[in-house]
Amino acid sequence: MGEGSQKHRVIIVGGGFGGIRAAQELAKHSNEFDITLISDQPHFEYHAALYRVVTGRSPLEVCIPLSTIFENSPVKVVEDTIQTVYPKTKQILGKDGSKYIYDSLILALGSENAYLNVPGLREHSFTLRSINDALRLKRHIHETFIDAAIGLKNGQRHPIHLVLVGGGPTGVELSGELAIYARHMAKHHHLDPNTIIIDLFESGERLLGMLDKRVSELAFERLHQLGVNIFLNTPILENRIEAVYLADMKLKTKTLIWTAGVMTNQLYSKIKGLTFNSVGRVLVDLSMQAKGMHDLYVIGDAAASMYSGMAQTALYDGTFVAENLRRKLHGRPIVSYSPRQPISAIPIGPGWAMVVTKLGLITGRLGWWLRRIADWRFFNSILPLSKAFRAFSDGSHLSETCPICSKNQLN
Ligand SMILES: Cc1cc2nc3c(=O)[nH]c(=O)nc-3n(C[C@H](O)[C@H](O)[C@H](O)COP(=O)(O)OP(=O)(O)OC[C@H]3O[C@@H](n4cnc5c(N)ncnc54)[C@H](O)[C@@H]3O)c2cc1C
Secondary structure (H helix, E strand, C coil), X not given: CCCCCCCEEEEEECCCHHHHHHHHHHHCCCCCEEEEEEECCCEEECHHHHHHHHCCECHHHCEEEHHHHCCCCCCEEEECCCCEEXXXXXXXXXXXXXXXXXXXXXXXXXXXXXXXXXXXXXXXXXXXXXXHHHHXXXXXXXXXHHHHHHHHHCCCCCCEEEEEECCCHHHHHHHHHHHHHHHHHHHHCCCCHHHEEEEEECCCCCCCCCCCHHHHHHHHHHHHHHCCEEECCCCEEEEECCEEEECCEEEECCEEEECXXXXXXXXXXXXXXXXXXCCCCECECCCCEECCCCCEEECHHHECCCCCCCHHHHHHHHHHHHHHHHHHHCCCCCCCCCCCCCCEEEECCCCCEEEEXXXXXXXXXXXXXHHHHHHHHHHHHHCCHHHHHHHXXXXXXXXXXCCCHHHHCCC
């Protein structure tokens, strides 16, 4: 227990998947733990639904206030941006210098976009890592359609060219959904759907490179059927305001969507004593404590664990660390981390998904329903039933604000 306090003071930084799960698990033992969750925004973001926000669905499925998640909970929620961590004195500092003291610290800060030193990419690309990114991209796409329609009325034909770079799950999901969405939009903006081009570029030799080859081939076929042009082995070299330079190619576009680069939250690199693997993830021991440090745990995307980089892993880590903190408090032996392989469920176009399980691959409508069941199970695990249902069903609601499309509410 912390000095001068009856309870063990746990501070969790990061109100994402890992952070909220750790807080909720510890909250079950609030007689033993004093729990503070600090996050730099007042809401949790459900990243898996970001592509749906770009393509016309409600942002309410993505944004869930932390105050709702922790309503009637002993967890204290504080909105602050942590700037410095002092592991030796067990203190952390917030944006305006606020000081927080802990007995145990759980860092669950997630990841950021990485632009891999490609000139112009940071300045001129769109990304999809947050609700702000999704809304910005959506607005831009609608403005592009409005401009094209005005141009057409004035006798100028401008094909609409949406370029996605990165053939991982985000690029695959978004391009598939955009292919259908853009056709609906074209109808409402009185544009010819055949003048809309959607290109997906990948620098590697296949899409979804982290999954089985068969899965990559299937994703390729499905996107091709939906009308997405796929270019493999084609890295991006430079991005300018209205043009993108790729290996052997220059394209005129105002819409480059960058989904390929990810890096560990930069705060970790400022914490003295942490060590990192070759891709910048924090080395942790078998209890998820930062290597060589005490009472400082790193979970989720930033931890150098086998399956980090997925929400399911962050949730698993949150539960794992909470359980070990209890064991430690009671003087019981701690459990060693044993990585659990997440299930990949990748929607490609409306009502269709690929689900990769240990037992095999499930595709099509059934895959889609399995994916929706996973969404539901997640919401139900963090919210009371009625609120979980609302968040889940918000994912089906249309939310068009474009002056043209809002009149027609695309479906
Ligand atoms: C578009 C997209 C789709 C995805 N789809 C899936 C999917 O279908 N399935 C899947 O398993 N995974 C998916 N992922 C990956 C998944 O979202 C991440 O693995 C997961 O969010 C990691 O959880 P985390 O707790 O480590 O970080 P996050 O959930 O990112 O949470 C980090 C939190 O820390 C806060 N924070 C950051 N810096 C500070 C600071 N200095 N001070 C205070 N707070 C701070 C952030 O605001 C955020 O609340 C997707 C990711 C993206 C971007």
